[in-house]
Amino acid sequence: MDKLRAMQVFVRIVEANSFTRAAETLGLPRAALTATIKNLEAYLGTTLLQRTTRKLALTPDGADYHAQCVQILDAVVASEQAFRPGAAPRGRLRVDLPDAVGRHVILPHIGGFADAWPELALAFSFSDRLVDLTQQGIDCALRVGDLQDSALVGRPIGSMRFVTCAAPAYLGRHGTPRSIEDLANHQGIVHFSGRTGRPFDWDFIVGGKEVKAHVPGRIAVDNADANVACALQGLGITQAARYQVRGHLERGELVELLADTPPAPMPVSLLYPQGRTAAPKLRVFVEWITARLAGEPDLCLPVINVS
Incomplete structure (x- = not known):
């Protein structure tokens, strides 16, 4: 044996x-x-x-x-x-990524990583929900938001920027909100958690402080891409990750609102089980994804603390 x-x-x-x-x-x-x-x-x-x-x-x-x-x-x-300090990483590397970040930011560049480490077999899953890394055999996960699982090692990368925006068609029908208070008279695209069913808060930075607001809405989604798709159709105002709507803003398909009181940023972290960082395959991936995200100015900036 x-x-x-x-x-x-x-x-x-x-x-x-x-x-x-x-x-x-x-x-x-x-x-x-x-x-x-x-x-x-x-x-x-x-x-x-x-x-x-x-x-x-x-x-x-x-x-x-x-x-x-x-x-x-x-x-x-x-x-x-x-x-064997010079030994090439090998074996199977499984990574769990948030759906939108994974498809729009990571996968378009993963060929470079695969070419650099040809002895690694790569497996990617896409989820915006919490997953059990050890039970599902996941080596590393990228997560956006506050970390809660103390059994995992969390490595902060930066902060994701968000933007409040709407399509010109919506604004033409309902007018443009000039203040956070005006949002109470508008329709929002409600983005809710697929894990808990609870809607995510709308928040803004006012005078260095985080202020939450309630925005009514009759359309709700649990996916970041679906959230943007609804906004593009003029179905309501939304808060979305700036990297995700950058092109739509530049082309005028969406209009930024309340720029003086932007949404609060959210922390971006890499998670992995205790004791796994010594594995060469994980070490090289952590180095690569950290550098990849550092090249996205709307995705990973220096960590921002908001009181």
């Missing part, structure tokens, strides 16, 4: 909390993982996992062994790096 490989399989199953999900992320048949764990338990003379059709749980011995496996595998990675 390859004990190191067995440890890796065991840790992946625990992280994924599922034999099936672990098999998918490892690219192996589920039966192979089942056989590996049976052989490992027989070798150790103890049960590591309690398995039912609906539940997977560590036994007390399994919990102790898992903690030791994590330490051993981390030490192996550190040792390999110490003796």
